[in-house]
Amino acid sequence: MPNERSDPRRRQPGPAYPGPSQPGPSQPGPSQPGVSQPGPAQPGPSQPGPSQPGTAQPGPAQPVPPEQPPPLPPNDPEVERARALLLPVPDSGVGEVAPGKPDPIRPNARTLTASDERGVRCWNCSVENRTDRVFCRNCGVELDRAPQPAAPTGPSWWQRLKDRLSDLNFFAVGAGLLALLLVVAAILLAKPLFYRYQDLTSTPVAIPPTAVDSSNNDPAHPPASAFDGASNTWWGPGFSGDSRGQFLRAIINPTDLRAVRITPGVSQDPQRRDEQARPHTVTLLVFDQQGRRTTKQVTLQDYEPKTVRIRVDDAVQVLVVLGDGFGTSEGKQVAIAEVELYRY
Numbered sequence: 279m280p281n282e283r284s285d286p287r288r289r290q291p292g293p294a295y296p297g298p299s300q301p302g303p304s305q306p307g308p309s310q311p312g313v314s315q316p317g318p319a320q321p322g323p324s325q326p327g328p329s330q331p332g333t334a335q336p337g338p339a340q341p342v343p344p345e346q347p348p349p350l351p352p353n354d355p356e357v358e359r360a361r362a363l364l365l366p367v368p369d370s371g372v373g374e375v376a377p378g379k380p381d382p383i384r385p386n387a388r389t390l391t392a393s394d395e396r397g398v399r400c401w402n403c404s405v406e407n408r409t410d411r412v413f414c415r416n417c418g419v420e421l422d423r424a425p426q427p428a429a430p431t432g433p434s435w436w437q438r439l440k441d442r443l444s445d446l447n448f449f450a451v452g453a454g455l456l457a458l459l460l461v462v463a464a465i466l467l468a469k470p471l472f473y474r475y476q477d478l479t480s481t482p483v484a485i486p487p488t489a490v491d492s493s494n495n496d497p498a499h500p501p502a503s504a505f506d507g508a509s510n511t512w513w514g515p516g517f518s519g520d521s522r523g524q525f526l527r528a529i530i531n532p533t534d535l536r537a538v539r540i541t542p543g544v545s546q547d548p549q550r551r552d553e554q555a556r557p558h559t560v561t562l563l564v565f566d567q568q569g570r571r572t573t574k575q576v577t578l579q580d581y582e583p584k585t586v587r588i589r590v591d592d593a594v595q596v597l598v599v600l601g602d603g604f605g606t607s608e609g610k611q612v613a614i615a616e617v618e619l620y621r622y
């Protein structure tokens with residue numbers, strides 16, 4: 279029973295304590311009796327034995343409350359034993375008080391007063407200092423000891439690339455790429471689509487040549503016969519065989535050429551169309567006003583007129599150069615009944 283009260287800490291501030299928790303019955307007599315407990319609770323007598331340090335201490339320790347650290351005579355084994363039972367409590371003499379938080383040690387901050395110094399700007403805090411100062415008057419760094427800018431041994435290019443990539447909003451990038459793709463596609467497709475539209479919707483207009491000639495001709499079949507609008511008169515190069523390289527030429531005023539129509543053979547009349555050979559492949563050469571040349575290879579079906587789309591702005595000269603032919607043989611020459619030039 280006495281054990282439950284053996285905590286010395288509870289004992290010390292005695293006055294506040296004794297009443298209710300004191301198991302009255304077990305404690306006969308002395309400390310319990312009164313309603314008021316002035317001094318009596320303080321002096322140990324109610325508490326028997328060893329747990330009461332007060333008793334072991336010779337008088338002086340008891341009355342002087344807190345500021346009495348060491349004057350215990352440690353020799354007495356009883357005292358030693360009692361002390362061993364004690365919880366090590368700082369000798370504050372104050373019980374039942376939560377330890378307060380110590381005030382942190384605050385730096386002794388100074389406010390900068392002299393703000394009118396000029397000269398050296400601190401590399402650390404940007405405060406200006408007189409030129410004769412060695413240390414910054416504000417932050418104390420050594421003024422001429424600015425750290426060297428870090429050498430460009432930063433993150434590797436790979437790291438930087440990764441960082442940059444990870445910063446990107448991939449949705450935005452995707453949208454941007456798509457937009458770019460559309461723009462590029464529009465640019466690439468715009469002209470062909472426009473040309474196609476123009477080809478489909480425009481009415482070709484014949485371009486009358488201002489002059490025609492050829493590399494050579496059958497005297498009976500001059501180049502003019504290929505430009506006379508009649509498909510039963512024809513130009514012949516004057517040589518038998520395929521006459522490769524022989525050409526027919528038309529000179530025109532600068533015109534936006536859009537098509538060339540070629541009618542092969544001597545006539546469209548089935549009775550006569552085999553009288554001479556017919557061109558199979560020809561090369562169209564068109565020169566514009568600046569002398570630029572546009573070339574187009576053309577393959578013809580035998581006997582079939584063919585319209586060739588070829589766009590040359592400001593065209594001034596059109597050549598039809600013979601390649602190989604249909605029905606070429608000794609005594610036959612490659613005949614072209616008509617060459618027509620068109621603009622829109």
Ligand SMILES: [Zn+2]
Nearest residue numbers: 400403414417
């Ligand atoms: Zn500074």
